Amino acid sequence: MNTSIVWLRDDLRVSDNPALLAGAETSDNLVVVYVLDQESPGIRPLGGATKWWLHHSLEALADKLQRLGGRLILRHGPAHDVLRELIAETSAHAIFWNRRYGGAERELDATIKSFARASGLKAQSFQASVLFEPWTVRTGGGTPYTVFTPFWKSCINNHDIPRMPLDAPPVLPHSPLITRAHGGQEAEPLASDDLASWHLLPTAPDWSAGLAHRWTIGENAAHERLEDFIDTRLPQYADGRDAPARLVTSELSPHLRFGEISPFQVWHRVEAAKAHGDAVVLKNAIKFMAEVGWREFSYHLLYHWPDLATVNFDSRFDAFPWGEANPEALAAWQQGRTGIPLVDAGMRELWQSGTMHNRVRMVAASFLIKNLLIDWRVGEQWFWDTLVDADPASNAASWQWVAGSGADAAPYFRVFNPVLQADKFDPQHEYLHRYLGEYEHPLVSDYPLPIIDLVESRNRALAAFAQLQGIPRAIRPPSP
Known part of the structure; x- marks a missing residue:
């Protein structure tokens, strides 16, 4: 029997999945496998919220595959070992x-490709998760981009239009039984882990009720969300995206993070809307696709600087005088009990729903880094554990952007004022009231007093930054 293996990772969909399509077109029997790999060197274990999403996304994917005649095989362990065993x-x-x-x-991929080819197997990888391969976008001097705007202009002006999305395979060739290569055993079903045995869902306690209320997971839900965005939210996007109380953002980020929808599908659906829309739609579509471009830029950075989540992009910040460890202040920030309303509302939204409005993310991150003088990596790790869209590229790049240590970063002396930000973007305090019940009734409130003075802490942050002034900005060289 002519058997192919399709190894899925952050691409949990059947449409516009080039690896799945190649396997379906070149084999009599297709084995589709997802490997829970939290043991291979350097592979970052998932956080709690992404584990919850992954469980439900795999359930949705298994159903999609079954409807096409296939089956999802689940295995756990170091991917190299698991795949070698599966090949045998x-x-x-x-x-x-x-x-x-x-x-x-x-x-890891290179090691598996080398092993497979040395064993006589065809091994092939495909572009499916980014619109532009990171190594193809270069400055005129042949170096990686470190500033977003010229990067994105280069992508859209100097490269081919992203390919059209691929259809799902009409059917998946699948044999319910396999014959072992050795031992003369009779044909038997291919073994698969029970998803529940992976313990991806929280139990003690189960904190996921708010996430379940907030999200519908899977490929079908991703496309429904995209259509809803195009039909009802896109015309308001540019003007309303910074207002946390308004529902105008796409909310596609967790679906993109797990590959339930591809950036090619998003690109071409937005292009179709532009072609049939007016000037208002065009303006909003350009603004939205620039946010998709930030995701592309983040992966460009991750490719060239793989330690983006742990090492300052600007090495001057290696000498930054972070404040002494303050567990009480950190816990107040994590729990939304800082006494700073916009920060607290965002952190409570995060805890309840696994997401946070992007404007508020910047404010909450700035408060942690600059007002509390806590290392940005502490915040990045907290978001990694609590966001359903915790993305290995965007999460790290965005935290470094706020910290001032990253590519195309906000200057360190830009300290978001949470009070002014709330007055500007949530003037009726709708967002604050939505997540701060006690704040809504101040006369009977037990809302905490501020844990820090915003003016004094801002001045302290600027004084700390002043110690770095005079040192030339030093971008670490990209990995060879």
């Missing part, structure tokens, strides 16, 4: 996957 079990002739861009992931 199935006598596979080929293995396909869609590319990832982190350093450890690329090393």
Whole structure:
């Protein structure tokens, strides 16, 4: 039997999935596998919120595959070992996957590709998760971009239009039984883990009720959300995206993070809206696609600087005088009990729903880094654990942007004032009231007093930054 393996990772969909399509077109028997790999060197374990999303996304994917005649195989362990065993079990002739861009992931993929080809298998990877491969976008001097605007202009002006999305395979060739390569055993079903045995869902306590209320997960839900955005939210996007109380953002980020929808599908759906829309739609579509461009830029950075989540992009910040560890202040920030309403509302939105409005993310991050003088990596790790869209590229790049240590970063002396931000973007305090019940009734409120003075802490942050002034900005060289 001509058997191919399709190894899925952050591409949990059946449409516009080039690896899945290649496997379906070149085999009599297709083995689709997801490997829970939290043991390979350098692979970052998922956070609690993304584990919750992954569980439900795999359930949705298994149903989609079954409807096409296939089956999702679940295995856990170091991916290299798991795949070698699976190749031996199935006598596979080929293995396909869609590319990832982190350093450890690329090393793992290269190792598996080398093993497969040395064993006589066809091994092929595909572009499926970014519109522009990171190594193809270069400055005139041949170096990676470190500023967003020229990067995005280069993408849209100097590169081919992103390819059209691919259809899902009409059917998945699948044999319910396999014959072991050795031992003369009779044909038997291919073993698969029970998803529940992975313990991805929280139990003690189960904090996921708010997430379940907030999100519908899976490929179908991702496309429904995209259509809702195009039909009802896109015309308001440019003017309303910074107002946290308004529902005008796309809310596609967790679906993109797990690959339930591809950036190619988003690009071409927005292009279709532009073609049939007016000047208002055009303006808003350009603004929205620039946000998709920030995701592309983040992966560009991650590819060239794989330690983006742990090392200052600007090495001057290696000498930054972070304040002494303050567990009480950190806990207040994490729990939304700082006494600073916009920060607290955002942190409570995060805890309740697994997401936070982007404007408020910047304010909450700035407060942690600059008012509390807590290292940006502490905040990045907290978001990694609590966001359903915790993305290995965007999360790290955005935290470094706010910190001032990153590519195209906000200057460190830009300290978001949470009070002014709330007055400007939530003037009726709708967002504050939505998440701060006690704030809504101040006469009977137990809302905490501010844990820090905003003016004094801003001055302290600027004084700390002054210690770095005079040192030339030093961008770390990209990985070879």
